[in-house]
Amino acid sequence: MVVSDPSENPDEADQTSGSGLAAEKARRLARIQELRDRGDEPYPYRFDRSHTLGEIRLAWGALEPGTETETEVAVAGRIMLKRDTGKLVFATLQDRSDQIQLFISKAVTGDDHFADVKELDLGDWVGVHGTVMTTRKGELSIKASTVQLLSKAVRPLPDKWHGLTDTDTRFRQRYADLIVNERARRNFEIRHAVVSSFRRTLHAKGFIEVETPVLHLEAGGAHARPFVTHHNALDMDLYLRIALELHHKRLIVGGMERVFEIGRIFRNEGISTRHNPEFTMMELYQAFGDWNDVMDITEELVTQAARDALGTTAITIRGEQFDLAEPWPRKRMVDYVSEAVGREVHPSQPIDELRSLATEHGVRYEDRWGGGKLVEELFEALCEGNIVRPTFVTGHPTEISPLARVDRDDPWLTERFEIFVDSRELGNGYSELNDPVEQRARFEDEQAAKDAGDAEAGSVDEDYLRALEYGMPPTGGLGIGMDRVAMLLAGVDSIKEVILFPTLRPEPEIS
RNA sequence: GCGCCUCUAGCUCAAUGGUUAGAGCAGUGGGCUUUUAACCCAUUGGUUCAGGGUUCGAGUCCCUGGGGGCGCACCA
Known part of the structure; x- marks a missing residue:
């Protein structure tokens, strides 16, 4: 550990006057030195607490105003507010629960x-020994006999009333956001x-939680541009999943029967209110x-998650x-599109008909697209935005679903x-x-699209095909x-x- | 990637192109033993995101760059 001598840094040492950030930090650092000089430790190693603040409120929240108990408690948390009336100080202590x-009181x-x-x-973080009481006005309080400093904060908190509102600061300094914004903690x-909740539901259904590789030889299983990285010892490029x-279905081949994973995946695409380059699937x-x-x-997982997270569905x-x-409505994609354009639409129709339909509705298309891709584009342009309530859109064209079984x-x-919920895609599943x-034929179609310039198309995964050749039982899959579920709830x-820490551009300079 | 909006004290926000950029909170000094964003008195604190330009004069107008937000594009 490196301990710097403050005298070597005159910029910080000599600014205890004034009230800029540097001065405020210098003042608090001087306080730390003062405590150490007299033999007190501003960063002790541990503190034994008897109750969380939530437990205190649960047990004594109903005390009459003006009650003094004999109950000794030890609590710990961060000082959020201080009201100093001279010989009596009121402070608001915050821990995770409350x-x-x-x-x-000076007299105590x-x-x-x-x-x-x-x-x-x-x-500042403090550990407090005291008794449970209520004030004359009925505020549940801890009457402190000792208040021990557990960690000295050198940097001041954001505004005690408004908290942090600047989104940039909130996301960059999530720690500060969490300290002062109750809403952030709640999210x-x-x-x-x-x-x-998902884990509980799935465990109860006999699903086994598995962990599969993040580093892939081929980035398969979806249409998306991958991140590329390099393994030095093997001297080869690898893709983040x-x-x-594809790994899960290998496990189904292996006979694991019911598997699930909650894991981070990575897509090298745009950032928006609905997209982060790394997210959890x-x-x-x-x-x-x-x-x-x-x-x-799907219905059960999300509905139970709402019960567990919100107490209501x-x-x-x-x-x-x-x-x-x-029950969530289930409706075919082709029916959505047919309804939107006012006549029957199906990927089996002559390609020229579907292309003119696209043109008619302002949907641009590429010549290499087949009827299935055109139907999907029409759906996205005309229908997706109108879906508000949780809905299963079904029957995606075979052309755009290389891993799904034909109807x-x-x-x-x-x-x-x-x-779909609120125009956002929440998940995806199939037989x-x-x-x-x-499967090999479908992969070869993908490879052809990739060779033709589609950066998101897949390629032939020979190992996966070998697995299928051992025989995969009929299987239903879901992602x-x-x-997105967390956003919804x-x-x-x-x-x-x-x-917690969304992907952001680097900060130019930290003061 | 494109368009629009935005960036002022540690935080939250003011400031018709016109004195020396203000206020609340936080901080500092003082007062107060039942406060509730405590209060009262006094007070410190600024590279107005950066760099150019226009102007007698720029936080304010223009240009370039940077961060962020929103929308579009992208996105199974």
């Missing part, structure tokens, strides 16, 4: 200790509740099931109330669905294609964007509100 007032603590309390700054509690799918695969089974599981989207517990009733379509011969419009 905020509770400290009642610190003694003169010397009280002087130290006066020296505490907003932002991440919801996210946690969603993730743990863009999906979990839950994928699951269930042997002997098909798309209907995984649609049912009622949610509001764009001012409209919906109950997640009601048992329609060879142009697949047994595939996407979940898995398990015929190795057909859900966990960040937290009621926020930006994915950055549910990702």
Whole structure:
């Protein structure tokens, strides 16, 4: 550890007057030195607490005003507010669970200790021994006998009332955002509740949680541009995964029957209110099931997550109330498009008809696109934006679904669905294609598209085909964007509100 | 990548192109033993994102660059 002598840094040492940031830091650093000079440690190693603040409120929240108890407690947290009335100091202590007032009286603590309390700054961490009481006005408080500094904050907190509002600062300094913005803390509690709820639901259904490689030889399982990295010892490029799918289905071949993973995936694409380059995907695969089974599981997962995170299945989207517990509509993509254009649309139609339909509705297309791709583009342009309530859009054209099984009733379509909520895609699932011969043909189509210049197209994954050749049972598979579910339940419009440290450009200079 | 908006004290915000850029909070000094964003008195603190330009005069207008936001494009 390097300890610098403050005298070597006159910029910081000689600015204890004034009140700029540098002066404020210098003043607090001087206080630290003062404590050490007299033998006190401003950064002690540990503190034993008897209760969290939430536990205190739960147990004593109903005390009558003006009650003094004999109950000795030890609590710890950060000083958020201080109200100094002379010989009596009120402070607001915050821990993860709650905020509770400290009642610190000079007559109780003694003169010397009280002087130290006066020296505490907003932002300091303290451990407090005292008794539970309520004030005359009924505020639940800890009457402190000792207030021990646990960690001295050198940098001042943001505005005590307004908190942090500048989004740039909030996302860059998430630590400060979490300290002062209750809303930010709540969003991440919801996210946690969603993730743990998914795990509980899936464990109860007999799914095994697996961990599969992040570094891939081929970035398969989705259409997206990958990040490339390099392994020095093997001297080869590797791709960060863009999906979990292909490894999971290898495990189904291996006989694991029910697997899931909640993992980070990476897509080298634009950043927006709905996209972060790294995000969290839950994928699951269930042997002997098909798309209907995984649609049912989807409803159950999200509905249960709402119960666990919010205590209700009622949610509001764009001012409209919906109950997640009601069955979600299931409707074919071709039916959406047919409805939007006023006549029957299907990828089997002559390509010229579909192209003129695209032109008619202002949808630009490329000549290499087939009818299936055109139908999807029409759906995205004309229908996607109108879907508000949770909905399964089903029957994606085979052309755009290289890993999905063809619909048992329609060879142009697949047994595939996407979940849409508030115009956003929440997830995707299908009856898995398990015929190795057909899978090879689909891969070869992908490879042809890639060779023709489609940067997001896949290629032939020979190892995956070898796995299929051993035989994959009929399987239903599902992928859900966990960040999007968290957004839905937290009621926020930006994915950055549910990702602790979203991807940002580097800061020019930190002061 | 394109368009629009935005950036002022540690934080939250003011400031018709016109004195020396202000206020609240935080900080500092003083007062106060039941406060609740405590209060009262006094007070410190600025590279107005950066660099150019127009002007007698620029936080304000223009240009270039940077950060961020929103929209579009991209995005299974």
